[in-house]
Amino acid sequence: DRTESQMLIIFGASGDLTARKLIPALYNLHCGGHLPKNFLVLGVSRSPLSDKDFRNKVALESSYLEDENQKGNSDHLSNFSEKLFYHDIGNSYEDSYESLAERVKGLNSEFKTAYNFIFYLSTPPNIYEVIAKNLSEQGLTQQKKGWKRMIVEKPFGYDLASAKELNNSLHKYFNEEQIFRIDHYLGKETVQNLLVTRFANSIFEPLWNRNYIQHVEITNAESVGVEKRGGYYDSSGALRDMFQNHLLQIVSLVVMEPPIGAKAEEIRNEKVKALKSLRILTDHKSLNENTIRGQYLSADINGDKVKGYREEDGVNPDSTTETYVAIKFFVDNWRWKDVPFYVRTAKRMPTKVTEIVIHFKPPHHRIFTDSGMFNKDNKLIIRIQPDEGILIKFGVKVPGQGFKVERANLDFYYDSLAETNLMAAYERLLLDAMQGDATLYARADEVEAAWEFVDPILNFWKTSKDSMIYGYSAGVWGPQNADDLLEGDNTWRNPGS
Numbered sequence: 001d002r003t004e005s006q007m008l009i010i011f012g013a014s015g016d017l018t019a020r021k022l023i024p025a026l027y028n029l030h031c032g033g034h035l036p037k038n039f040l041v042l043g044v045s046r047s048p049l050s051d052k053d054f055r056n057k058v059a060l061e062s063s064y065l066e067d068e069n070q071k072g073n074s075d076h077l078s079n080f081s082e083k084l085f086y087h088d089i090g091n092s093y094e095d096s097y098e099s100l101a102e103r104v105k106g107l108n109s110e111f112k113t114a115y116n117f118i119f120y121l122s123t124p125p126n127i128y129e130v131i132a133k134n135l136s137e138q139g140l141t142q143q144k145k146g147w148k149r150m151i152v153e154k155p156f157g158y159d160l161a162s163a164k165e166l167n168n169s170l171h172k173y174f175n176e177e178q179i180f181r182i183d184h185y186l187g188k189e190t191v192q193n194l195l196v197t198r199f200a201n202s203i204f205e206p207l208w209n210r211n212y213i214q215h216v217e218i219t220n221a222e223s224v225g226v227e228k229r230g231g232y233y234d235s236s237g238a239l240r241d242m243f244q245n246h247l248l249q250i251v252s253l254v255v256m257e258p259p260i261g262a263k264a265e266e267i268r269n270e271k272v273k274a275l276k277s278l279r280i281l282t283d284h285k286s287l288n289e290n291t292i293r294g295q296y297l298s299a300d301i302n303g304d305k306v307k308g309y310r311e312e313d314g315v316n317p318d319s320t321t322e323t324y325v326a327i328k329f330f331v332d333n334w335r336w337k338d339v340p341f342y343v344r345t346a347k348r349m350p351t352k353v354t355e356i357v358i359h360f361k362p363p364h365h366r367i368f369t370d371s372g373m374f375n376k377d378n379k380l381i382i383r384i385q386p387d388e389g390i391l392i393k394f395g396v397k398v399p400g401q402g403f404k405v406e407r408a409n410l411d412f413y414y415d416s417l418a419e420t421n422l423m424a425a426y427e428r429l430l431l432d433a434m435q436g437d438a439t440l441y442a443r444a445d446e447v448e449a450a451w452e453f454v455d456p457i458l459n460f461w462k463t464s465k466d467s468m469i470y471g472y473s474a475g476v477w478g479p480q481n482a483d484d485l486l487e488g489d490n491t492w493r494n495p496g497s
Ligand code: BG6
Pocket: 222, 241, 242
């Protein structure tokens, strides 16, 4: 079995992501018995660590190992840590690949990993190419003996041009089928469940179009600020950090046409088509009217003084980087003609929540004029996180005389399913890559199509004198101006408030 033997080689292994996400995910996979039979992890980084230091630092002492019970199981832990190895690449990722190749070959024969290698790049993207080139020069990318795959972290490019350049340079050393671009939102059960909700039920899909849907609203809110990532975030901003990748991935799953089947390419083909059908905002007027950006200001939240964005460590005190973005756009295809999409993402919101709200049109003819509270639309609310589940809002008759209609909820929670244990996104995605399944990874053309939509907005914000950035107090639902995006008397659904 070609999945039973493999080595995972992580570049940037002493970094935050390895400790916070990758090792805990691998550990949980180990505890669940999901790791391949002959398997090891080789961490590569510039810190001078021994295998033992790496095991202690990253694994044994990690406060990120999620399942406390499993953490307490010392057999599990020691068996797992024996699979971890470390290689110090020296001062830079530019050279010294001979000794890395030696190490990889040695471990490969010792642990019978059959020359099946996954290279995981958790380094700044500007060195992806140099790593790929060196691996290739050392013969480590040859697929004659065993398969080779590469997983790359976001950000995938900084804009359209750099994303294309990055794709071109990786394609010199790896075929597209070997490249796995990670977007951890695709690893979330509830994001995948969008496909099932739409295409495994006959009660939603017939209504999933302009005839019945009034508008679509997607909210991604975080209550935290930029935490310790001020330096990275300040050169990125909400549009690049969240919207270009996670949010547009969700949009593509909401917008896409039914795929002919559930294979990776069948689904990804439809997603690309969906992304390509987004109407790109090009002229000054539409960019100005349909994009709102904001930045959080200091505030007192429950007696705690919370810093404003410009006071955060690593952030330029005059920064104009956005921590809030809301965009209204249309999708130019048969299904979605004239249906507005409102999508927002932000930090320092009142709560952490990601949800999709499908607002249905009211019935053509209203019979019950005495409709009381239920004078609005039906809604389908897909809760991506937290309280993962699906809520349908519909009208019911209020008992008593007449036909007073009120809103009732049909509410499904994932945790009501017996024995559900939602696998963390990184666990699911790593396991898929180990098995060679790229369905939940972004393809080159998807990433580029997403940048095509985002690029003109970035340019507009950078160059236009009348593009405003609004302040909002930490802990509120963003700048007031974002309400003006919505048509008519529609308002954003602010969950929990
Ligand atoms: C990351 C962003 O990709 O996603 C972070 O870089 C953000 O800024 C994070 O906090 C949010 O992920 P989740 O899974 O907590 O919604």
